[in-house]
Amino acid sequence: MTDSTFAVSGEPTHWALSALLLLLWLLASWRWLRKMPLEGATEAHWLIIHASQTGQAQDLAKTAFRRVSKVLEAQGRTARLAAANVVTKSDLARAEALCFVVATTGEGEAPDNALRFEREVMASAPDLTGKLAAILALGDRRYDQFCAFGQRVAEWLEHNRATFLGPPVLVDDHAPADLERWDALLRETGFPEAEQDSDASVKSWKVVRREQVAKASPGSGSGQTSDGLYHLVLQPQDHDERQWQIGDLFELHTPCGHLRDYSIANRPGSEELHLIVRRVLDQGRTGRGSGLLTATSEQNQVVNGRIRPHPSFRPPAGDGPLLAIGAGSGWAGLRPHVLHAMANDRPCWLIYGERQDADNDALLAEMRAWHREGQLLHLDLALSSGGGPYVQDIVAQKAAQLVQLCGPDTGVILCGRLAMGQACLAELARMLSQDWLDEARETGRLRHDLY
Numbered sequence: 001m002t003d004s005t006f007a008v009s010g011e012p013t014h015w016a017l018s019a020l021l022l023l024l025w026l027l028a029s030w031r032w033l034r035k036m037p038l039e040g041a042t043e044a045h046w047l048i049i050h051a052s053q054t055g056q057a058q059d060l061a062k063t064a065f066r067r068v069s070k071v072l073e074a075q076g077r078t079a080r081l082a083a084a085n086v087v088t089k090s091d092l093a094r095a096e097a098l099c100f101v102v103a104t105t106g107e108g109e110a111p112d113n114a115l116r117f118e119r120e121v122m123a124s125a126p127d128l129t130g131k132l133a134a135i136l137a138l139g140d141r142r143y144d145q146f147c148a149f150g151q152r153v154a155e156w157l158e159h160n161r162a163t164f165l166g167p168p169v170l171v172d173d174h175a176p177a178d179l180e181r182w183d184a185l186l187r188e189t190g191f192p193e194a195e196q197d198s199d200a201s202v203k204s205w206k207v208v209r210r211e212q213v214a215k216a217s218p219g220s221g222s223g224q225t226s227d228g229l230y231h232l233v234l235q236p237q238d239h240d241e242r243q244w245q246i247g248d249l250f251e252l253h254t255p256c257g258h259l260r261d262y263s264i265a266n267r268p269g270s271e272e273l274h275l276i277v278r279r280v281l282d283q284g285r286t287g288r289g290s291g292l293l294t295a296t297s298e299q300n301q302v303v304n305g306r307i308r309p310h311p312s313f314r315p316p317a318g319d320g321p322l323l324a325i326g327a328g329s330g331w332a333g334l335r336p337h338v339l340h341a342m343a344n345d346r347p348c349w350l351i352y353g354e355r356q357d358a359d360n361d362a363l364l365a366e367m368r369a370w371h372r373e374g375q376l377l378h379l380d381l382a383l384s385s386g387g388g389p390y391v392q393d394i395v396a397q398k399a400a401q402l403v404q405l406c407g408p409d410t411g412v413i414l415c416g417r418l419a420m421g422q423a424c425l426a427e428l429a430r431m432l433s434q435d436w437l438d439e440a441r442e443t444g445r446l447r448h449d450l451y
């Protein structure tokens with residue numbers, strides 16, 4: 001490097017030009033920052049508080065934030081968007097209105113980003129007299145405890161004497177009629193529609209490949225059967241989509257207005273999206289989303305959807321090995337994490353279950369090949385068509401080795417049906433302690449996507 005690299009110009013025009021550029025940059029940064037929803041900063045007149053496991057509530061909260069802040073800004077007042085867990089009692093005390101957009105997960109549970117809020121803030125009884133409140137609760141009537149967390153938030157607000165702007169809006173499976181009631185509530189409160197809502201990012205995608213990768217198998221006896229797993233490759237039509245991250249979802253919009261989420265099964269960087277979809281047959285009829293994607297032989301079928309960020313399912317923190325556990329279509333969620341671990345030489349132990357073994361099933365063949373090639377530290381398959389063992393049984397059987405693996409830097413990623421996930425978490429808690437799991441969950445070393 002020569003001295004001239006650092007030579008200071010004595011030319012006044014150079015100084016003037018530099019000052020002008022610096023000024024423009026500061027101005028642009030300021031304008032950009034003003035447009036960003038201020039996630040995390042919670043002191044404001046209106047607090048828009050979200051509780052979201054897979055991002056839908058967060059998206060709707062962002063839209064509400066845009067609507068509210070546009071009006072408030074014109075009045076010289078402020079709105080802030082915050083995940084429930086970062087909201088404190090003093091934030092609530094300072095705000096004049098509280099707008100909750102909350103999902104329910106598990107069996108009537110709060111999403112991870114609201115667990116602390118429920119445990120600490122909702123366990124107390126702050127005086128909310130005079131504060132305005134609105135609630136949008138997302139849920140699904142197929143679950144026993146419909147919108148349970150939203151209802152608990154509503155009861156807590158009522159108990160602490162907040163003034164509701166309207167009855168809590170409970171949304172069943174993203175039903176357009178339910179969402180219209182929320183839209184009307186915001187409009188009547190004085191917040192007209194936002195210029196751009198999240199549907200602007202819904203685009204057309206072409207299904208360029210569709211291959212059955214696991215065989216059909218008998219169902220659970222509830223009338224639902226699995227007609228096998230399908231690996232699909234989607235390409236964007238007339239748009240470029242590379243700005244996504246591991247863990248993100250493809251949100252399919254069906255022609256009748258329902259939304260279905262599918263984990264993106266490949267690593268970012270490619271134009272294509274890979275999905276692994278189970279074709280579900282319920283009383284002989286294919287599922288709304290899986291039917292659309294898999295029950296057609298149409299070449300280059302075009303579907304509508306968008307990529308949705310799923311920040312709670314990013315690669316687990318920690319520099320140690322990765323324990324990846326999943327079953328069935330949960331492979332879609334696990335696969336990019338396993339690929340990422342292998343690409344980064346992070347030792348990976350994969351425990352995976354599927355209903356039956358068939359030598360020519362491409363899905364299992366891929367895992368077995370990675371194991372043979374030494375890319376996986378261990379591979380345990382629970383192929384349970386004969387009544388077991390299930391994934392949680394393997395976890396229990398391998399307790400001694402798993403305890404050895406799970407140190408302070410180990411990451412755990414878990415994806416699949418809720419019952420399987422909860423059974424595995426219970427086994428892990430038994431062998432490692434609930435404290436270990438809680439700590440791993442709170443520090444981002446344990447991440448799960450259970451459905």
Ligand SMILES: Cc1cc2nc3c(=O)[nH]c(=O)nc-3n(C[C@H](O)[C@H](O)[C@H](O)COP(=O)(O)O)c2cc1C
Nearest residue numbers: 052053054055056057103106108139140146147451
């Ligand atoms: C694993 C899982 C568990 C769920 N449990 C419930 C539930 O107990 N009650 C309910 O009403 N909805 C339940 N739902 C539906 C979600 O609340 C609904 O899909 C919501 O739109 C998700 O919002 P989010 O993306 O912000 O997490 C569950 C969804 C999943 C995936």
